[in-house]
Amino acid sequence: MTGTPGVGKSTVARQLASGLPGLHVDVNDVVAAEKLIIGADEARKTQIADIPRAARRIMEIVAETSGYVIIDGHYASELVEAKDLFMAFILRRDPVELQLILRKRGYDPSKVSENVASEILDVCLVDALQAYGKDKVCEIDCSSKDSTTIVEEIGSILNKRKKCRVGIVDWLTKLETEGTLDSLLASKP
Ligand SMILES: Nc1ncnc2c1ncn2[C@@H]1O[C@H](COP(=O)(O)OP(=O)(O)O)[C@@H](O)[C@H]1O
Ligand SMILES: [Mg+2]
Numbered sequence: 448m449t450g451t452p453g454v455g456k457s458t459v460a461r462q463l464a465s466g467l468p469g470l471h472v473d474v475n476d477v478v479a480a481e482k483l484i485i486g487a488d489e490a491r492k493t494q495i496a497d498i499p500r501a502a503r504r505i506m507e508i509v510a511e512t513s514g515y516v517i518i519d520g521h522y523a524s525e526l527v528e529a530k531d532l533f534m535a536f537i538l539r540r541d542p543v544e545l546q547l548i549l550r551k552r553g554y555d556p557s558k559v560s561e562n563v564a565s566e567i568l569d570v571c572l573v574d575a576l577q578a579y580g581k582d583k584v585c586e587i588d589c590s591s592k593d594s595t596t597i598v599e600e601i602g603s604i605l606n607k608r609k610k611c612r613v614g615i616v617d618w619l620t621k622l623e624t625e626g627t628l629d630s631l632l633a634s635k636p
Contacts, residue, residue: 449523450538451566453548455589460519462598467515474520502526524578535575539616541590542566567618585611
């Protein structure tokens with residue numbers, strides 16, 4: 448389960464895992480708890496994950512688990528190899544909604560606009576497509592939907608009642624039409 452920070456991955460992954468049932472693995476939690484980091488990113492006031500170690504640790508957890516494992520992280524595509532993946536869900540959210548969520552989270556303006564820009568530019572989708580190709584990649588538009596609706600939509604795809612698709616959102620065109628693109632990309636509060 449991947450997508451820009453703030454789209455709702457952890458909320459949805461937790462709920463999906465309890466319903467399946469399955470194990471929810473939050474990559475950020477594992478990396479922080481086990482200090483799988485290579486240093487600090489001073490500009491972003493964050494830590495840089497040690498991707499090879501994080502990937503090994505995640506796969507250890509998968510190997511120890513008999514049921515479903517939901518790996519939740521915005522760089523999950525860098526941690527799970529195509530051969531080990533059942534399906535990748537890329538959660539998407541209207542950048543206007545995402546901006547509000549990230550501001551509420553207390554992110555500083557530059558971090559808000561960096562993440563909003565990532566969402567507009569489909570960064571997590573492109574990462575997943577590069578890692579897995581389009582057959583195993585499903586995009587879910589979470590905008591204005593509650594988590595139960597989103598979990599049901601994922602369930603329908605897993606049950607093959609609904610088609611798995613990519614290319615379902617086009618934020619650039621939507622925001623340009625609304626006239627909100629420039630203000631979303633500005634880092635002013
Ligand atoms: N479907 C939703 N609709 C509205 N707000 C949501 C939804 N899912 C999560 N949120 C809220 O958005 C914020 C980010 O959610 P979270 O699950 O932590 O996202 P992520 O793991 O992708 O960073 C939280 O405050 C959460 O309560
Ligand atoms: Mg999260």
